[in-house]
Amino acid sequence: DRFIADQLNRVAARTPVIAVVTKTDLVSRDVVGERLLEAAQLGEWAEIIPVSAVDGFQVDVLSRLLLDRLPEGPQLYPEGELTDSPEQQMAAELIREAALSGVRDELPHSIAVVVEDIRPREGRDDLVEIEAVMYVERESQKGIVIGVGGARLREVGSNARKQIEALLGTKVYLDLRVKVAKDWQRDPKQLRKLGF
Numbered sequence: 001d002r003f004i005a006d007q008l009n010r011v012a013a014r015t016p017v018i019a020v021v022t023k024t025d026l027v028s029r030d031v032v033g034e035r036l037l038e039a040a041q042l043g044e045w046a047e048i049i050p051v052s053a054v055d056g057f058q059v060d061v062l063s064r065l066l067l068d069r070l071p072e073g074p075q076l077y078p079e080g081e082l083t084d085s086p087e088q089q090m091a092a093e094l095i096r097e098a099a100l101s102g103v104r105d106e107l108p109h110s111i112a113v114v115v116e117d118i119r120p121r122e123g124r125d126d127l128v129e130i131e132a133v134m135y136v137e138r139e140s141q142k143g144i145v146i147g148v149g150g151a152r153l154r155e156v157g158s159n160a161r162k163q164i165e166a167l168l169g170t171k172v173y174l175d176l177r178v179k180v181a182k183d184w185q186r187d188p189k190q191l192r193k194l195g196f
Contacts, residue, residue, distance in 0.1 A: 005042035016046035016069055020062060025052040088115040091164050092195075095132055095176070098160035099145060103152075106144055110137050112184060112194040121173065129173045130164065135181040135194060145178050153178065 008017045019039045024032045032050050039048050047065055051058045092113040099111050112135045121127040134156075136142050146153045153176060161174045184190035 001038075001042060009043045012044055012046075017043070018062075018065060018069075019043070019045040019048040021048070021050040023052060023054075024050045024057055025054045087168065088118055089195075090167060091115050091118065091130060091160075092132065094163040094167065095134065095156070095160040095174075098156045098163065099134055101156075101159065103144055106141075109185065110141055111135070111145065112181070112196070114194055127171045127173060128168060129175065131175045132177070134176065134178045135184055136178065137181065137183055137185065139180055142178050142180055 011017065019042070021032065021035045021039055027035075036048055036050060039045070046069070049058060049062050049065065051062050053059060092115045095115075096111055096113045099113070113132055114135065115130060115132045117129070117131045119129055121129050134145060136145060144152070145156070147155070157174050157176045160176075161172050164174065165172045181187075181190050181194070184194060
């Protein structure tokens with residue numbers, strides 16, 4: 001702690017440093033008080049704050065302190081946009097993430113996702129239709145992704161849909177299919193087709 005405090009004290013003159021005492025959920029209030037006093041003796045801090053990420057104790061306070069001290073930078077994206085990644089790419093990544101959840105050991109890098117179409121549903125302004133294909137390298141992997149009776153694919157679709165709805169801010173109908181693209185990771189033509 002002293003070594004780190006010495007390093008931080010070198011920048012404290014030109015940059016405000018906030019000392020954070022963590023894992024307060026693991027010890028008594030008395031011990032937290034002792035740790036706060038010890039932290040205060042290690043240097044001149046702009047703030048000293050106890051937090052617990054496990055139970056959320058004062059995480060909001062720390063977040064507010066950090067945000068209040070950040071300098072405002074130039075606007076990187078047009079008003080209303082949070083990223084420069086297109087929606088199709090982000091939706092594909094969310095689907096891939098949901099597909100890998102729970103099968104990462106069996107299929108660490110063997111799933112690619114291509115969103116073929118995103119469009120508003122005709123006659124419904126509150127619903128977006130997304131057609132996506134998950135590509136695997138072998139038939140055996142296809143079975144893992146689909147699961148018994150399609151249970152795994154339904155779970156992937158449900159989890160991905162929730163994430164995509166949060167991203168797009170609207171309801172989503174997700175049409176998910178699984179196809180085999182034999183050895184796609186070693187085939188430059190397949191890699192281009194899959195967006196790599």
